[in-house]
Amino acid sequence: MTGSSRNSAHPRHKIVPYYVSCSRRTDVPRFFLNEFFGAWRNGEITYDAGYGRNCTLSLKRRDVLGYIFWSKDFSAFIRHSDFKSLTEHNNAVFHYTINNCPDLEPNVAPLKERLDTLDHLCEIVGPERVLWRFDPICKYRKKDGRLVTNFSSFYDILPSVKKSGVRRCYFSFMSRYIKLKKRDVLFDDFDAKERAILSGELLRAVTEAGMALYNCCNPEIPRLITGIRRAHCIDDELLRLTDRFGVHPGLSLKPTRDGCGCHESRDVGSYLQKCSHNCKYCYANPG
Numbered sequence: 001m002t003g004s005s006r007n008s009a010h011p012r013h014k015i016v017p018y019y020v021s022c023s024r025r026t027d028v029p030r031f032f033l034n035e036f037f038g039a040w041r042n043g044e045i046t047y048d049a050g051y052g053r054n055c056t057l058s059l060k061r062r063d064v065l066g067y068i069f070w071s072k073d074f075s076a077f078i079r080h081s082d083f084k085s086l087t088e089h090n091n092a093v094f095h096y097t098i099n100n101c102p103d104l105e106p107n108v109a110p111l112k113e114r115l116d117t118l119d120h121l122c123e124i125v126g127p128e129r130v131l132w133r134f135d136p137i138c139k140y141r142k143k144d145g146r147l148v149t150n151f152s153s154f155y156d157i158l159p160s161v162k163k164s165g166v167r168r169c170y171f172s173f174m175s176r177y178i179k180l181k182k183r184d185v186l187f188d189d190f191d192a193k194e195r196a197i198l199s200g201e202l203l204r205a206v207t208e209a210g211m212a213l214y215n216c217c218n219p220e221i222p223r224l225i226t227g228i229r230r231a232h233c234i235d236d237e238l239l240r241l242t243d244r245f246g247v248h249p250g251l252s253l254k255p256t257r258d259g260c261g262c263h264e265s266r267d268v269g270s271y272l273q274k275c276s277h278n279c280k281y282c283y284a285n286p287g
Helices: 033-042 075-079 083-089 111-125 153-164 178-182 192-208 220-224 236-241
Strands: 018-022 044-050 053-058 064-071 092-097 130-137 139-141 147-149 168-173 186-188 212-215
Touching: 033 044, 033 083, 075 083, 075 111, 083 111, 092 111, 111 130, 111 153, 130 153, 153 192, 168 192, 192 212, 192 220
Parallel strands: 018 064, 064 092, 092 130, 130 168, 168 212
Antiparallel strands: 044 053, 139 147, 139 186
16 A cells, blocks of 8 residues: 555546545554555555456545444554644544453553553544444354354443443454364354354343444444444434534435445555564464
8 A cells, every 4th residue: 555646536526526535455553554644744645446356546635425444553643743644634534443352452552551442542533423333243263162252342442441431342253254164163053042142141231331333334234223223334324413513415325245334435445565463363364
């Protein structure tokens, strides 16, 4: 991902402004922040879009409606010298994934550090622009053969998230992608009853905390349990509510996979950018 002098739009064509997602494909704010901010200063970004395609996208303010950032660790991102200018001059929301399972997330920072970063991020941009992802919920076998989940850490994290002022929690149950067979963890599936029980427990805890619960890409869950909302992780309504510049035009749905409720955006990450968190359940390309 680099800045480039090329422009993907024909000079006679007016660019229709868009939201930039950064990124579902890798953790740009943690590991590729310098590349991103360099491109942002240059006003355009070039990235590998897969299938041998390189894309160049304008990041000029007139062309970008706002940013949706995704990360497991925003600590370095919010300390970057350009972060203040970015958030002062652009709309932005932040998906912050906070789990706590060293078995599955060997290189993620300690939980306390990530919760401290959550507080700092909320102080800077406002908690209404920060979305907590407890995602994914996994079942797996430990090396001694015991079948366990990462679910219980939810209750360790929830009080700190509540205190930060964040009011949205997103969750999903892990998808067993074929590539996971090559990982050194044996995963198992939750059956329908287990999913319903755990989802109900999440809903009760989140509701008591004064938060709303959203499910990502498990479409049966919101249908089964009243009160759990279908997630639009790139959410037309939220982007309208957090628009500080009067630029939000209303967006069309543009799902990226089965069960996805996302609205349209342009993702500028690349699966070639290996994420050094090295999470065992990752659908992308852990380093």
